[in-house]
Amino acid sequence: MSRVLVVEDESAIAELISINLRHAGYEVTIAATSDQAQFEVDRVLPDLVVLDWMLPGQSGLALAKRWRSTARTRELPVIMLTARAEEADKIAGLDAGADDYLVKPFSTNELLARIRAVLRRKAPEALDALVDVGGLKLDPATRRVTRDDREVRIGPTEFRLLHFFMTHPERVHSRAQLLDRVWGDHVFIEERTVDVHVKRLREALEPVNCARMIETVRGAGYRLTQQVQALSN
Template sequence: MSRVLVVEDESAIAELISINLRHAGFEVTIAATADQAQFEVDRVLPELVVLDWMLPGQSGLALARQWRGQARTRDLPIIMLTARAEETDKVSGLDAGADDYLTKPFSTNELLARIRAVLRRKAPEALDSLVEVGGLSLDPGTRRVTRDGVEVKLGPTEFRLLHFFMTHPERVHSRSQLLDRVWGDHVFIEERTVDVHVKRLRGALEPALCHRMIETVRGAGYRLTQHVSATAE
């Protein structure tokens, strides 16, 4: 049973969300302030947080940034709720680390659909077994990537990107497909962002001499292949 923390200071909204989530099979905890939310996260790390933007004291936006800056909560899935409908506000919420964004008023069915979508995107990293391609090994459980005893240091996004490439080897993926599968279909990100993270991924793989496994397919996108010389320049 997935644990969801609902951080919402309006008790009627919090209770409505809680009832619907419990009915859908989730275990729910409610917090009305940022301090209470931090206490609950410290007590038991939830699978996902539904986080209201406007909270008494510290804002949900600040709390999301705080969690993204800490190792234990860096990858905690967050769906932000807010009455702010402007695109700039959505971008601010996503930049703060939210995985998705829902504007009030919203339907509980849509919230449930988005929760399931976010959990689906996050789950493979935690549940899948060891993946190996061309001597490169990725362990989602320990978040370690190695090749011939050399450990590759990756940020969270590069880890997700490599995990997707390694579980779909030799296939060409367009930038829009990568955005959908790695970043998530509700995120406002430009396609050139993919190029930036692919460049970072190659740089991280270089010490392990496998950066050339990530190929650019001109006019199409990127693919991971083991049919290249890993030491070639």
């Protein structure tokens, strides 16, 4: 399930978008201000942001620029919503880092189609690109994991698990979600299996001081974080 953050100060519009996105199977969080939006992005990195241009305080345009200038949010997909229909405004929105641009009023069906298109465009990059989180590097092409040029010896299941964690950093994943996304439709695998492979993954990462990057979130599941990286060096 993809997580979408809707940043919109008009509550009626935010609620309408939210209802339609949830109906389409997305997990939705709403923020009414740029500060709230930044708080939500810092808390859990969404898969995509629907961002209104005009917000109380800092504008959506300034927020998009800030996200593009920060490593953690540089690749965060953003669809900008605005009442500004002039070509110069569209160009300014896209130059600020928006992946797409939708002028109000818009149909929710068009918004959903654009969300699907942006997520599709981003997905192949995540599958093939070299991933780097806190200095831990994973290369899907060569199936190598390294840190400071030291190679991590890792099994195929742990590699897939780490790849999923690293392409979805800072997010909490339940055991059921990990089974679905890493193991696929193997419905007979027990959730306990996830714990076993997480333990093996931590053991594999221990020699390069990255084991603590895999956090257990009590009652919820697991996440990969680089917040503890400074303590692990």
